[in-house]
Amino acid sequence: xxxxxxxxxxxxxxxxxxxxxxxxxxxxxxxxxxxxxxxxxxxxxxxxxxxxxxxxxxxxxxxxxxxxxxxxxxxxxxxxxxxxxxxxxxxxxxxxxxxxxxxxxxxxxxxxxxxxxxxxxxxxxxxxxxxxxxxxxxxxxxxxxxxxxxxxxxxxxxxxxxxxxxxxxxxxxxxxxxxxxxxxxxxxxxxxxxxxxxxxxxxxxxxxxxxxxxxxxxxxxxxxxxxxxxxxxxxxxxxxxxxxxxxxxxxxxxxxxxxxxxxxxxxxxxxxxxxxxxxxxxxxxxxxxxxxxxxxxxxxxxxxxxxxxxxxxxxxxxxxxxxxxxxxxxxxxxxxxxxxxxxxxxxxxxxxxxxxxxxxxxxxxxxxxxxxxxxxxxxxxxxxxxxxxxxxxxxxxxxxxxxxxxxxxxxxxxxxxxxxxxxxxxxxx
Ligand SMILES: Nc1ncnc2c1ncn2[C@@H]1O[C@H](COP(=O)(O)OP(=O)(O)OP(=O)(O)O)[C@@H](O)[C@H]1O
Numbered sequence: 001x002x003x004x005x006x007x008x009x010x011x012x013x014x015x016x017x018x019x020x021x022x023x024x025x026x027x028x029x030x031x032x033x034x035x036x037x038x039x040x041x042x043x044x045x046x047x048x049x050x051x052x053x054x055x056x057x058x059x060x061x062x063x064x065x066x067x068x069x070x071x072x073x074x075x076x077x078x079x080x081x082x083x084x085x086x087x088x089x090x091x092x093x094x095x096x097x098x099x100x101x102x103x104x105x106x107x108x109x110x111x112x113x114x115x116x117x118x119x120x121x122x123x124x125x126x127x128x129x130x131x132x133x134x135x136x137x138x139x140x141x142x143x144x145x146x147x148x149x150x151x152x153x154x155x156x157x158x159x160x161x162x163x164x165x166x167x168x169x170x171x172x173x174x175x176x177x178x179x180x181x182x183x184x185x186x187x188x189x190x191x192x193x194x195x196x197x198x199x200x201x202x203x204x205x206x207x208x209x210x211x212x213x214x215x216x217x218x219x220x221x222x223x224x225x226x227x228x229x230x231x232x233x234x235x236x237x238x239x240x241x242x243x244x245x246x247x248x249x250x251x252x253x254x255x256x257x258x259x260x261x262x263x264x265x266x267x268x269x270x271x272x273x274x275x276x277x278x279x280x281x282x283x284x285x286x287x288x289x290x291x292x293x294x295x296x297x298x299x300x301x302x303x304x305x306x307x308x309x310x311x312x313x314x315x316x317x318x319x320x321x322x323x324x325x326x327x328x329x330x331x332x333x334x335x336x337x338x339x340x341x342x343x344x345x346x347x348x349x350x351x352x353x354x355x356x357x358x359x360x361x362x363x364x365x366x367x368x369x370x371x372x373x374x375x376x377x378x379x380x381x382x383x384x385x386x387x388x389x390x391x392x393x394x395x396x397x398x399x400x401x402x403x404x405x406x407x408x409x410x411x412x413x414x415x416x417x418x419x420x421x422x423x424x425x426x427x428x429x
Contacts, residue, residue, distance in 0.1 A: 001239065002186040002212045003037045009182040009208070010043040018181025018207070020044040023052060023199065025187040028333045028349070029356040033186070035340040045180070049195055053163045056202070060170050068163065069156035074147075075103050077154075081146035085139060094136055100380040105132075106144045110162035111192030112228075117141045164194040171201035181207045187356050189213035190220045196229035215267045216257050217399075219352060219392050227266075242271040244358055246278030246403055248423075253399045255418035261384075261391040281398070281405040283413065283424040289366070292408050295429065296365045297325035299406060304346035307360035307404075311348050312397045314374050314390065318366055319350055333357075351393040354400050362401035367394075369412040391416050 006022040008014060022044050024030045030048045037046070047055075057063040069077070079099040086095040114120045120141055125131045132140065151159070158166060183199050185191065188211040191199075200209060211226055211233065226233070242250050250273060256262075257270075286292045296311060303309045310333075311326070313319050323330070326348060331339055333349025347359065366372065373383075373390035381389075394416055398405060407417070407424075 002184050002210075003033060003041065005210050005212075006044045006182075006184045007037075007041055009184065009210075010041070016181075016206070016208075018043075019179065020182045020184060021052065021180040021202075022046045022184045023186065024048045025190050025355060026353065028353050029187060031340045032357055035342070049191060050160060050163070053167050053198070056167055057163070057170065060174070062157070062166065062170065064157075066155065067157045069151055069154075069159045071160065073154075073156075074151070074159050075099055077150045078103050078106055078143065078147045081143045081150060084146050085142045088142075089139070094139065098376075098380045100376070102140065102143055104380070105140050106147060107161045109140075109144060110159070110165060111194055113165055113168065113194035113197060115165065161192065164192065164198045168194065168198040168201050171198060178202060178204045178207065182210070183207070184210045184212070186212050187214075187217070188226060189215050189218045190355070192220075193229035196226060196231060200229075200231065214269070215265050216262075216269075217355070217392065217396050219355065219389070219396055238269045240269050240271050242274045244402055245274055245399060246276050247274050248278055248280045249398065249401050249403075249405050250274050252281050252405070252418065252423050253395060255420060255423055256391065256395045256398060256416075259391055259416065259418060261387040261416070278403050280423065280425045281401075281407060283417075283426045284406065284408045285413070285426070285428045286408055286410050287429070289410055291429065292365055292410055293322060293325050296322070296363050296406075296408060300346055300363055301327060303361050303404070304344055306344055308341075308344060309346050309361045309363070310354060310357070310359040310400060311346075311363045311365065312351050312354050312400065313349075313364075313366060314351060314372055314393065315376075316350060319348060322348060322365070351397045355396060358400055358402055360402050361404035361406070362397065363406045363408070364394075364397050365408045367407050367414045367417060368409040369414050372414040372416060387416060 002022060006020045009017060010020045011017050020043060022033065022041070024033060024046065025048060027048050030046050034046050054063055054068075079102075082095060082099065082102050089095070108125075109120055112123065114123060121134050121137050180202065181204060183203055185199065188196070203209060209231070211231065213226065245253060250271065254271070284295070286295055300309050300311050311322060313322065323332070326346065329346070331341065331345060331347045333347055333353035373386040377386040377389060
């Protein structure tokens with residue numbers, strides 16, 4: 001629909017036509033969209049947000065080589081900033097929170113376009129985790145300041161979260177004609193409010209924004225809707241037909257969306273049951289993790305001879321581990337994001353990188369209680385928040401499968417999997 005909408009807005013037959021930006025969240029989805037729309041899109045540019053942001057700032061003379069700090073360096077600078085701020089205070093357990101916690105909080109500030117302390121102190125935090133009290137927010141704000149100072153000292157002007165603040169500021173003072181008249185956003189639920197604001201500033205007064213989103217698939221933990229960014233859509237279409245999954249796979253997806261960790265989702269559109277029937281998702285219990293990796297690699301290899309198959313995992317470490325066991329020809333969704341093959345192929349990636357994509361068969365290994373939700377997330381944000389985040393990832397993973405879904409685990413199966421056994425065919429190896 002996003003492709004068709006983009007084509008329509010660029011069609012010279014339409015009086016309001018003009019150049020269109022079809023914006024995706026990540027590289028892999030951009031590659032997929034370019035592939036499936038081959039030859040059909042004229043006057044439409046397909047880009048992911050960060051490519052757009054870099055290109056625009058470059059046109060303003062504000063982008064140089066190495067201007068954006070990598071996530072790893074950012075995290076280490078934030079960790080150093082925490083140590084510095086900690087030295088000014090009496091010992092307090094708050095400082096013992098993981099660097100991922102501080103990194104996420106600093107990211108949240110930027111994603112919401114907050115640039116002054118007062119606004120942050122008063123901001124309402126959506127999410128399941130406990131809201132931070134003002135004294136803690138004061139500490140976080142100092143961490144943020146120290147981090148930005150350190151970053152500038154190293155010559156980095158931006159990180160991947162706050163780049164959208166400069167994009168918005170520049171667009172607001174930029175009187176040049178706009179490059180695109182219309183912007184179509186796919187997987188918009190995961191763009192930050194500030195990214196959305198920057199896109200709204202990127203079109204002319206007579207331009208339009210079309211936003212495609214599915215709140216059930218919010219996987220970047222922001223738990224905000226487009227409303228938070230101030231978008232007031234004059235028209236909303238609801239798409240509730242599920243044409244992708246078989247009835248059995250859709251039933252598991254729906255059961256996931258009904259789990260406790262999905263409470264209070266605003267703007268949720270429940271899909272109606274699809275017509276095509278197929279096999280139930282298979283739930284395989286294995287003895288050890290080594291057996292699990294071996295089994296998944298064998299199944300994936302065999303199945304990928306005839307179909308498109310994806311193996312999706314929670315963490316980059318799991319991905320790297322599995323990579324060794326899979327054939328060299330396996331397409332890595334994160335790194336080879338731009339390659340997309342029609343027909344039989346084997347893909348490997350994280351749940352995050354599979355956003356918006358679909359495969360004939362999907363394998364979801366390591367869904368053991370000890371590994372999912374990711375224990376590191378539980379340590380950083382507490383069980384409730386980790387359940388809410390990883391539950392959404394599970395929903396994304398399950399709904400990528402068109403006809404076959406295989407889930408494997410060892411020990412106890414993850415508590416995030418719906419407990420109703422009639423949803424699965426269970427096998428013990
Ligand atoms: N009207 C239709 N009739 C038949 N098949 C359709 C129709 N619309 C979409 N499809 C097919 O349904 C599948 C899912 O469509 P699409 O990838 O656009 O879903 P989506 O809404 O973007 O899903 P998600 O956000 O979960 O990735 C695709 O294989 C697509 O070709």
